[in-house]
Amino acid sequence: MARLFNPIQVGAYTLSHRVVLAPMTRLRTIQPDDIPSPMMADFYGQRASAGGLEIVEAASVSVQARSYLGAASIYHDGQMEGWRAIAKAVHAKGGRVFLQLIHGGRQSHVEMTGGVDPVAPSVVPFDGVALTKDGFVPASPHRALGIEEIPAIVEDFRAAAQRAKEAGFDGVELHAANGYLVDQFIQDGTNQRTDAYGGPIENRVRFLRETLEALISVWGADRVGVRISPSGEWGGISDSDPEATFSYVARLLDSYEIAYLHVIEPRVKGDDTLHHDHPPVATKYLRKHFSGPIIAAGGFDRASAIATVESGDADLVAFGRHFSSNPDLPYRLQHDLPLTPYVRTAFWGGTEADYSDFLTHEETQALESTEENATADEAQNA
Numbered sequence: 378m379a380r381l382f383n384p385i386q387v388g389a390y391t392l393s394h395r396v397v398l399a400p401m402t403r404l405r406t407i408q409p410d411d412i413p414s415p416m417m418a419d420f421y422g423q424r425a426s427a428g429g430l431e432i433v434e435a436a437s438v439s440v441q442a443r444s445y446l447g448a449a450s451i452y453h454d455g456q457m458e459g460w461r462a463i464a465k466a467v468h469a470k471g472g473r474v475f476l477q478l479i480h481g482g483r484q485s486h487v488e489m490t491g492g493v494d495p496v497a498p499s500v501v502p503f504d505g506v507a508l509t510k511d512g513f514v515p516a517s518p519h520r521a522l523g524i525e526e527i528p529a530i531v532e533d534f535r536a537a538a539q540r541a542k543e544a545g546f547d548g549v550e551l552h553a554a555n556g557y558l559v560d561q562f563i564q565d566g567t568n569q570r571t572d573a574y575g576g577p578i579e580n581r582v583r584f585l586r587e588t589l590e591a592l593i594s595v596w597g598a599d600r601v602g603v604r605i606s607p608s609g610e611w612g613g614i615s616d617s618d619p620e621a622t623f624s625y626v627a628r629l630l631d632s633y634e635i636a637y638l639h640v641i642e643p644r645v646k647g648d649d650t651l652h653h654d655h656p657p658v659a660t661k662y663l664r665k666h667f668s669g670p671i672i673a674a675g676g677f678d679r680a681s682a683i684a685t686v687e688s689g690d691a692d693l694v695a696f697g698r699h700f701s702s703n704p705d706l707p708y709r710l711q712h713d714l715p716l717t718p719y720v721r722t723a724f725w726g727g728t729e730a731d732y733s734d735f736l737t738h739e740e741t742q743a744l745e746s747t748e749e750n751a752t753a754d755e756a757q758n759a
């Protein structure tokens with residue numbers, strides 16, 4: 378059997394297969410307070426499998442960290458019951474579930490940040506978007522963080538990690554990808570600081586180290602993962618030498634012995650596939666620098682997922698879009714069953730429709746045989 382369907386140790390947990398749910402912000406919290414909704418618990422419960430790993434969509438660690446109206450947050454008591462329901466739904470099926478923690482940094486708008494300017498390591502021209510009640514709008518002008526403000530943000534990450542623990546999650550993932558705040562510090566296109574947080578890579582990873590150490594202080598390193606996107610373009614992010622930068626990051630993360638390194642491959646920008654036949658490359662060079670489990674994500678199908686794990690470049694594969702429309706994706710991949718196409722128009726907000734109403738393969742078959750029987754009955758009665 379392909380290694381993709383074999384057990385693996387990921388930090389503190391023994392997983393029974395390597396098909397992971399990638400974090401996907403689906404904008405279905407209850408407003409105005411970003412309360413995780415019952416349909417979110419349904420969504421994650423449906424996608425859980427015994428010994429499988431899910432990474433729950435990015436949750437903002439503070440008001441200032443928010444980017445998109447309807448996206449998740451974890452910074453106040455009113456949100457806790459919703460989070461508990463999600464962790465419980467996954468555990469009921471024997472799954473493991475990590476929560477991704479995010480600060481959006483400059484990818485935001487004053488309407489999302491409580492009326493204050495979005496923050497970033499440096500002020501660099503940016504034409505990205507945020508999502509407010511008026512839809513996707515240009516991001517507000519941002520300001521550079523004062524060095525004295527940084528400890529409070531690190532503390533927000535720690536407090537959110539603590540909340541995730543209280544809600545019953547199995548671990549947390551630091552969102553250091555896709556051009557959000559941690560990534561803005563790492564990459565030199567967005568970090569032009571001249572203090573201890575900018576300049577050489579040793580300084581540009583200082584914010585990553587501090588937030589990571591905050592999460593580890595709550596969870597232990599074996600229950601913390603980190604997501605990076607070395608070739609990412611989302612959020613206007615760029616670096617003058619991504620391979621050198623992210624090789625350094627991978628070595629650094631290796632030294633902490635975290636549960637896993639989660640790498641977005643270069644084939645996707647946000648939710649769009651850019652290069653259809655582009656081979657995965659980031660894990661190829663990162664593998665040399667990171668000795669723990671690597672999760673690869675971005676544009677995988679069954680064949681490429683099996684191949685990347687067989688090659689040893691990655692140990693697990695996270696699926697986003699295919700998992701959105703196939704709640705039993707690990708089962709379907711294992712048995713080479715057809716996939717239900719995903720529905721892009723339902724990605725960013727909406728109801729249960731095309732979100733938590735997708736059927737498993739078994740349910741589809743049961744429905745088809747009921748329909749066939751009904752047709753046969755009708756024919757008999759005609």
Ligand SMILES: Cc1cc2nc3c(=O)[nH]c(=O)nc-3n(C[C@H](O)[C@H](O)[C@H](O)COP(=O)(O)O)c2cc1C
Binds near residue numbers: 403435604697725
């Ligand atoms: C609707 C949607 C929301 C997403 N939200 C997040 C997110 O909250 N955090 C994150 O790290 N990546 C996010 N992503 C990226 C996915 O995790 C994944 O890397 C991407 O979809 C590529 O994988 P795929 O080709 O299997 O879909 C999102 C993608 C989609 C389609």
